[in-house]
Amino acid sequence: MGRLLLQVAVFFWLFQPTAWALNSAFDVREASIDSVHTALFTRISTCREIVSAFIARIEEFNPTINAIISLNAEALSIADKLDERIAAGNVTGSLFCIPIVLKDNYDAVGTNTTGACLDLAHSKPLEDAPIVTALRQAGAVILGKTNLHEMALEGLTVSSLGGQTVNPYDKTRTPGGSSGGTGAAVASNFAILGTGTDTVNSLRSPANAGSLFSFRPTRGLISRAGVIPISFTQDSVGAIARNPKDLAVALTVMASVGFDPNDNVTALVPPELKSKDYSASLYGGSLKGLRFGFVDGFLNHTASPETTPVNDVMADMVHKLKGAGVTVLNITESIYNTATLAALDVQIYEFRELFDAYLTRPQLGGSPRPDSFAELYSSFKFLVIPGQSGMIRSAFVSSTANTTYLDSLRKIQNLTQALDATFVRNNLDALIYPQQKNLVVRVGSPSQSGRNGILAALTGRPVVHVPAGFSPPSEDAPIGVPIGMEILGRPFTVGCC
Numbered sequence: 001m002g003r004l005l006l007q008v009a010v011f012f013w014l015f016q017p018t019a020w021a022l023n024s025a026f027d028v029r030e031a032s033i034d035s036v037h038t039a040l041f042t043r044i045s046t047c048r049e050i051v052s053a054f055i056a057r058i059e060e061f062n063p064t065i066n067a068i069i070s071l072n073a074e075a076l077s078i079a080d081k082l083d084e085r086i087a088a089g090n091v092t093g094s095l096f097c098i099p100i101v102l103k104d105n106y107d108a109v110g111t112n113t114t115g116a117c118l119d120l121a122h123s124k125p126l127e128d129a130p131i132v133t134a135l136r137q138a139g140a141v142i143l144g145k146t147n148l149h150e151m152a153l154e155g156l157t158v159s160s161l162g163g164q165t166v167n168p169y170d171k172t173r174t175p176g177g178s179s180g181g182t183g184a185a186v187a188s189n190f191a192i193l194g195t196g197t198d199t200v201n202s203l204r205s206p207a208n209a210g211s212l213f214s215f216r217p218t219r220g221l222i223s224r225a226g227v228i229p230i231s232f233t234q235d236s237v238g239a240i241a242r243n244p245k246d247l248a249v250a251l252t253v254m255a256s257v258g259f260d261p262n263d264n265v266t267a268l269v270p271p272e273l274k275s276k277d278y279s280a281s282l283y284g285g286s287l288k289g290l291r292f293g294f295v296d297g298f299l300n301h302t303a304s305p306e307t308t309p310v311n312d313v314m315a316d317m318v319h320k321l322k323g324a325g326v327t328v329l330n331i332t333e334s335i336y337n338t339a340t341l342a343a344l345d346v347q348i349y350e351f352r353e354l355f356d357a358y359l360t361r362p363q364l365g366g367s368p369r370p371d372s373f374a375e376l377y378s379s380f381k382f383l384v385i386p387g388q389s390g391m392i393r394s395a396f397v398s399s400t401a402n403t404t405y406l407d408s409l410r411k412i413q414n415l416t417q418a419l420d421a422t423f424v425r426n427n428l429d430a431l432i433y434p435q436q437k438n439l440v441v442r443v444g445s446p447s448q449s450g451r452n453g454i455l456a457a458l459t460g461r462p463v464v465h466v467p468a469g470f471s472p473p474s475e476d477a478p479i480g481v482p483i484g485m486e487i488l489g490r491p492f493t494v495g496c497c
C-alpha cells in the first residue's frame with residue numbers, strides 16, 4: 001500500500017499515446033529523467049547539448065503556444081558547469097542536468113517573479129524559495145519561467161504580462177490553469193517537468209488539459225515560502241510531469257525541504273518523510289484488492305459534446321480499474337457537490353494579508369514595484385477578467401478578522417471529518433473523479449467551469465492527477481482533447497505525498 005497513488009499513476013501511464021514531432025540533436029520528445037541521464041552518462045550528449053535542444057524546442061514552438069514568460073540567461077553556463085562536473089567524476093543529485101521550468105510565482109534568484117502581472121514585471125527576488133534551492137541542489141537546470149493566469153486567481157491562463165497561453169492539443173482551447181504555462185510547456189516538451197501552485201485546482205487543471213501527471217501534496221508536506229501566496233489554508237506547491245517516475249523524483253526533491261520556519265504549516269509533516277524517496281519501487285505493484293470510491297456528484301450527467309466525452313472516459317477508466325482487481329463503489333453523498341463546497345473557499349479573507357507579507361521578502365530595490373496589495377490593485381497594470389472583479393473588491397475589505405472567516409474554517413474542519421468518515425465507512429483507499437466535469441474550456445470563455453479540485457484544496461488531502469483519456473478527435477484537436485482523473489487519498493499515509 002506504501003506507493004498506492006503513484007502506482008495507480010504508473011498503471012495509467014501505460015495507456016498514454018504520444019504527441020508532437022521534431023528533429024534535434026538530443027531528441028526532446030517525450031524525454032524523461034532516465035533518457036536524459038542515459039544520454040549524458042553514456043556520453044552520447046553533453047549537458048550543454050541537452051539544454052540547447054530544449055531551448056531550440058522552445059524557440060521553435062513557444063511563439064505558437066506562448067507558455068514561457070522569460071528564459072533564464074544562465075541556463076547554458078549552468079549546463080557547462082554540470083559538464084565540468086561529469087568530467088571530474090562529480091555527479092550528484094537526482095535532477096542532474098534535468099531541464100525544468102518554474103511557474104512565474106516562484107522566487108528564483110536571477111529571474112523576476114511576476115505572477116504574470118505587469119505591475120510585478122520588475123520584481124526581482126534576492127533569495128530563492130527553499131524549494132527552488134532544493135531543485136538547484138539536486139542538479140536541475142531552470143530554463144525559464146512560465147505564464148500563469150494573472151496572480152494564479154483563475155484557470156484560463158491569460159495575463160497582463162504573458163497574454164494567452166494556448167493548449168498544444170487544441171489551440172482553440174485554454175491549457176487549464178492557473179499553472180497553464182507549465183502544463184503547456186511540459187506537454188510541448190519544452191522541459192522534462194515543471195512546477196506549479198494550486199489554491200483550488202491550479203496544478204491539476206493544467207495536468208488535465210495537457211494529458212499530464214501532477215500531485216497536490218497533503219497540506220504541510222512542502223514549504224510554500226517564497227512563492228507568491230493567495231491562501232494560507234488552501235495554497236500548495238507541486239510539480240507537473242509527463243510520466244509518474246519523473247513526477248515522483250520532483251516530489252522527493254521538493255519534499256526534502258521538510259520543516260520550514262517560514263511556512264509553519266510544514267510542522268505537520270512527519271519528520272521521516274523529509275528523506276523519503278517517493279520514486280523507489282514504483283513499478284511491479286498490483287492494484288488487486290484496492291477499494292476506490294467514485295464520486296458521482298463530481299460528474300455532469302447532462303449529455304453534451306463537452307460533458308459526454310468526460311463521462312465516457314471515466315466509465316472506461318472504472319472498467320479498466322475493475323479489470324485490474326479494484327473494487328469501485330458509487331459514492332453519492334450530497335456533500336460532494338462543487339457548488340456548495342465553493343461557498344467554503346477562504347481565499348478572499350487571506351489573500352491581501354499574505355500578499356503584503358510576501359512583498360516584504362528581500363527584493364532588488366530601485367525598480368518600480370508595488371509595496372502592497374492595495375498599491376498593485378490600484379495600478380491599472382493588471383488584468384482581472386469580468387468574473388473576478390468581485391473577488392478583488394472583496395479581498396480589499398476582507399481579512400482573517402471577519403467572523404465569517406472563522407465560520408468557514410469550522411465548516412472546512414467538518415468537511416474534512418466527513419471526508420474521513422466516507423473513507424472509514426466504505427473502507428476506501430482513495431476517491432476518484434474527473435478533474436473537470438467538461439472538457440477544458442475554449443480561449444475566450446468567462447471561466448474554467450466544471451472543475452472538481454476544491455475538495456482537496458479545502459481539506460488538504462493529497463491528490464495524484466493522472467491522464468485518463470481523450471475526447472474523440474476533431475479538426476481542432478487531432479488527437480482529441482485530454483481528460484484527466486484525480487485520485488484523492490488520506491493524509492501522508494497513502495503512497496504519494
Ligand SMILES: *[C@@H]1O[C@H](CO)[C@@H](O)[C@H](O)[C@H]1NC(C)=O
Binds near residue numbers: 090
Ligand atoms: C562537486 O560539485 C559540487 C557542486 O558544484 C561541489 O559543491 C563539490 O565540492 C564538488 N565535489 C568535488 C569532490 O569536487
Ligand SMILES: *[C@@H]1O[C@H](CO)[C@@H](O)[C@H](O)[C@H]1NC(C)=O
Binds near residue numbers: 070
Ligand atoms: C527584472 O527586474 C529588474 C529590476 O528589478 C529590471 O531591471 C529588469 O528589466 C526586469 N526584467 C525584465 C525581463 O523585465
Ligand SMILES: *[C@@H]1O[C@H](CO)[C@@H](O)[C@H](O)[C@H]1NC(C)=O
Binds near residue numbers: 265
Ligand atoms: C502561521 O503562519 C501564518 C501565516 O504567516 C500566521 O497567520 C499564523 O499565525 C501562524 N501560526 C502560528 C501558530 O504561528
Ligand SMILES: *[C@@H]1O[C@H](CO)[C@@H](O)[C@H](O)[C@H]1NC(C)=O
Binds near residue numbers: 304
Ligand atoms: C452540465 O452540462 C451542461 C451541458 O454542457 C451545461 O449546460 C451545464 O451548465 C452543466 N452544469 C454544471 C453544473 O456544470
Ligand SMILES: *[C@@H]1O[C@H](CO)[C@@H](O)[C@H](O)[C@H]1NC(C)=O
Binds near residue numbers: 330332
Ligand atoms: C451512482 O448512483 C447515482 C445515484 O443513485 C446514479 O445516478 C448513478 O447512475 C450511479 N452510478 C453508477 C456508475 O452506478
Ligand SMILES: *[C@@H]1O[C@H](CO)[C@@H](O)[C@H](O)[C@H]1NC(C)=O
Binds near residue numbers: 394397399404
Ligand atoms: C469582511 O468584513 C468587512 C468589514 O466589515 C466587510 O466589508 C466585508 O464584506 C466582509 N467580507 C466578507 C466576505 O464577508
Ligand SMILES: *[C@@H]1O[C@H](CO)[C@@H](O)[C@H](O)[C@H]1NC(C)=O
Binds near residue numbers: 407410411414
Ligand atoms: C460541524 O458539525 C457539527 C456536528 O455535526 C455541528 O454541530 C456543527 O454545527 C458543524 N459546524 C459547522 C460550522 O457547520
